[in-house]
Structures are given as C-alpha cells and as structure tokens.
Amino acid sequence: MASESSTLHIVMLPWLAFGHIIPYLELAKLLAERGNKIWFVSTPRNIQRLPKLHPHLVPNIDLIGLPLPQVENLPEDAESTLDLPYDKVRYLKIAFDELQDSMAAFLQTLSPDWVIHDFASFRLVPIMEKLSIPSVYFSIFTASINAIFFPQSAVIDGVDSPVEPKHTTSKPKWVPFETTIMPRNFEMERVFNDAYIDGGNVSDLYRLGVTVKGASAVFVRSCYELEPEWLQLAEEVVGKPTIPVGLLPTTAYDDEEDDDKKAAWLEIKEWLDKQEKGSVVYVAFGSETKPNQEEVVEIALGLELSQLPFFWVYRKQRGSADAEVTKLPEGFEERTRGRGVICTSWAPQLKILSHDSVGGFLTHSGWSSVVEAVKFEKKLILLPFLADQGIIARLLVEKEMGYAIARDENDGSFSRDSVAESLRVVMVEEQGKVFAENVKKMKAKLFDKERQDNYVNKLLDYLHAPTMYQPSGSNKN
Incomplete structure (x- = not known):
C-alpha cells in the first residue's frame, strides 16, 4: 500500500x-x-x-x-x-x-x-x-x-x-x-x-x-x-x-478560531437557531467573485421578492485598491431586517452550511463552495460569473444537482424576478425536491x-x- x-x-x-x-x-x-x-x-x-x-x-x-x-x-x-x-x-x-x-x-x-x-x-x-x-x-x-x-x-x-x-x-x-x-x-x-x-x-x-x-x-x-x-x-x-x-x-480544526471569531459565530448561530429547519438561503460568491453594482441590486431585490429568510455574505470591495465599491439598494436592509442578514465581515462558511436551518445555497458555482454544499446536503441555486464557474454550473444542472438562474445568453444579465423565481423553485416548490434528493445521493458516493x-x-x-x-x-x- x-x-x-x-x-x-x-x-x-x-x-x-x-x-x-x-x-x-x-x-x-x-x-x-x-x-x-x-x-x-x-x-x-x-x-x-x-x-x-x-x-x-x-x-x-x-x-x-x-x-x-x-x-x-x-x-x-x-x-x-x-x-x-x-x-x-x-x-x-x-x-x-x-x-x-x-x-x-x-x-x-x-x-x-x-x-x-x-x-x-x-x-x-x-x-x-x-x-x-x-x-x-x-x-x-x-x-x-x-x-x-x-x-x-x-x-x-x-x-x-x-x-x-x-x-x-x-x-x-x-x-x-x-x-x-x-x-x-x-x-x-x-x-x-x-x-x-x-x-x-x-x-x-x-x-x-x-x-x-x-x-x-x-x-x-x-x-x-x-x-x-x-x-x-x-x-x-x-x-x-x-x-x-x-x-x-474543506476541513477545519475546531480550536483554530480566536475569541473574536468565536463570538461572531455565536451571534450568527443565535439568528440561525431561530429560523425554521431548511428555510434559510445562504448567499455567498467566494473570495474571487464580486458581482457588479447592477448585479448586486438584482440579487438583493430578488432576495426581497422571494420572501425567504437569507444570510448574505456581502463583499462590497475587493481589497483597498478596488475603486468600485458596490452598494445595496436604498431601504433594502430596513425592509428585510429580521428576515435577512447582511454580513460584511468574516463568516464561517462551513459552520453556516452545516446548520440545520440552512436549506439552500445561492452560489457562484466555485468548485470549493459546491463541494462544501454537497457535503452538507444543501440545495444549489447557481449564478456563475466566469468560465470555470459556468462549466461547473452546467455539470450540476446536467446531473440535476442544481438549478441555474435564467440569464441573457449574450451579456449575462439577470433580473430580480429570475432570482426570486429560482429561489422559490428550489426552496419551496415541489420541483425543488429532486435537487435535494440528487445531492443526497451524490453525497453518499462523493464523500x-x-x-x-x-x-x-x-x-x-x-x-x-x-x-x-x-x-x-x-x-x-
């Protein structure tokens, strides 16, 4: 051996x-x-x-x-x-x-x-x-x-x-x-x-x-x-x-976090604990991908229209050299307060995905994020931005493990309505059950x-x- x-x-x-x-x-x-x-x-x-x-x-x-x-x-x-x-x-x-x-x-x-x-x-x-x-x-x-x-x-x-x-x-x-x-x-x-x-x-x-x-x-x-x-x-x-x-x-050593991170997780967990099992959409686009201003607006308003609870890890800037600082729509945070959380700092993705209240993951289809989601049996709502992400998204759609948000074939634009509709198809409607079943079956093989x-x-x-x-x-x- x-x-x-x-x-x-x-x-x-x-x-x-x-x-x-x-x-x-x-x-x-x-x-x-x-x-x-x-x-x-x-x-x-x-x-x-x-x-x-x-x-x-x-x-x-x-x-x-x-x-x-x-x-x-x-x-x-x-x-x-x-x-x-x-x-x-x-x-x-x-x-x-x-x-x-x-x-x-x-x-x-x-x-x-x-x-x-x-x-x-x-x-x-x-x-x-x-x-x-x-x-x-x-x-x-x-x-x-x-x-x-x-x-x-x-x-x-x-x-x-x-x-x-x-x-x-x-x-x-x-x-x-x-x-x-x-x-x-x-x-x-x-x-x-x-x-x-x-x-x-x-x-x-x-x-x-x-x-x-x-x-x-x-x-x-x-x-x-x-x-x-x-x-x-x-x-x-x-x-x-x-x-x-x-x-x-991705694996994590339980004792790795400092006191600030432990306190941040306890606050996040307190909110997640109050939500119904499988009801929350976790929203994150990885360390590489940053939606532009127009895309941020449509994602935000789509989350609002969906009426689903959500936890959004929101990166408005990629480092201090990033001149394009995106903004959420005016009044969005007030209108969704209690139902949704906007996290602009560190977030423990593995712990969030492992929580029972999280049922779906709105993701850019980055391979690490997808692997983590499948490991914790979360349904996938796919919004790829770059070529490798698009190929991964198509692989998941072909295997009925994820549902892709409808986009314009030429410029990639999408609407708040398509975001909301996709979220509800996966999280609420009967059609969404097939994604949960296939992710569960694949998890047993892949892990x-x-x-x-x-x-x-x-x-x-x-x-x-x-x-x-x-x-x-x-x-x-």
Missing part, C-alpha cells in the same frame, strides 16, 4: 488565490497524514491567513512564507487575489513570476522528491528540469474544465496563440459525447482578458501550457463517481497520466472515506513509482 511506503518529500506551490490555496492545503493534509513530509509554500500574509493545522499534522507540514517581490502597480499589502480588483490581478502574476527566483534557491537547498504546483508557476519549469526535480500539475478544477481547455493551441504548442471568446463557447470537436457543459459567451468575455491576453506578461493559457509540458502527470480535483467520461477524455487530450484526487472537502482514501493511495502509488502507472478507468475505482 502507498501509505506504508517510504516517506516522500514534497514541495507544494499553489497560485496566490485562496480558491487554489485551500484545496492544495487539503491535499497536503491527506499526504501528511500518511507520513509524507510537505513544504507548503506561499507568501507570508497568505500563510498567516491559513486555517490552523491540527497538532498531529504540524510535524509533517512546514508552512513556508516567501516574500512577494514588489512590482509596479501592485498594492503593497496585496498577496492574493482576495486583496485585488480584477484589473490588478495581472500585476500579482508578474510578482509571482519574480517569486520563482527565491523558489529556485529554496528547491536547490531542499532537493525534494516532487514539486506539486499550479498553472501560474511556468517559470519554475526550467528550474526544476535543471535541478532534475520531477513535478506534477495539480488542477483545482473539474475534469470537464481540463478536458475542454487543455487542447487549446497555447497548451499543446506552448505558444501564445491569439484566441477569440467565440472559439470557446461551442462543443469542441475532441469531445466525442453529447453534453451541455460548455461556457457561455458572457462568461468567456469576462475572463477573456485574464486567461487569453492579460495574465501578467503572458496569457494564462500559455502559463498552463508550459506547466503541463514540464509535468510528469496531472492531478485533478475530481472523481470517477462524478465525471467518469470527462476524466477519461482529459487523460486522452493531455497525453499524460491524469489522476483524480477526490473532491478534497465516502474509503473511496477518498483510495484516490490518495493511488496518487501516492504514482508518486512512488511513476513508471508503473496504468490508467484506472471509470470502472476500476
């Missing part, structure tokens, strides 16, 4: 976004539990913001904070996408590129068995090759996302080829089966400049291409129980071992401990003996 093999020394380097950092940390925990030594690398501020590790993991996980080089146009306190508006993220990527110099010195000193890293650290690839350190690209996205975007010429050829959004919104010729899982035009338009043009000094697809070319294998945050055909296709189009790691649900352990053991089997790897296939796990 992999868990009984000799200790591996592994460096892990996620991209500077908490939607990436947290899944990497969850994988680090699973690897460390099996006796492997992990060096988890980010920047000092990001390391400070990580959830506290359980004491039994501390000996096997070293948290390494490498100072982020300062670059022009990047605010001094910005060390993750959490701290920045969209138009400043490209400068974070430029700073991350310069961080690779200190990573090179770190790797030369440490000489690990493996580096598990993210799409953005393409400058690390020639360094690892020079040091003869093998690497794995760990994709925090679903297999469907990987299968759809990997075959782009920037990935295959390693060149920064021009691409237009319209090229990415129809079923690719390499997908041999019928599916609705494709991004919409408005989702690609919103992510287009970052992914294809303005990912720092080079596009994100070019970064991904160099990273994948240099990697021995690709790890994917998915499982055969959810995406069997997409996992098989992803391996075919990548042309390298493509190994699912399971869904890596079975033995299956998750099996994924990690197979992953470790590969890391111990990569030349012995054979594709698992959907019927062998």
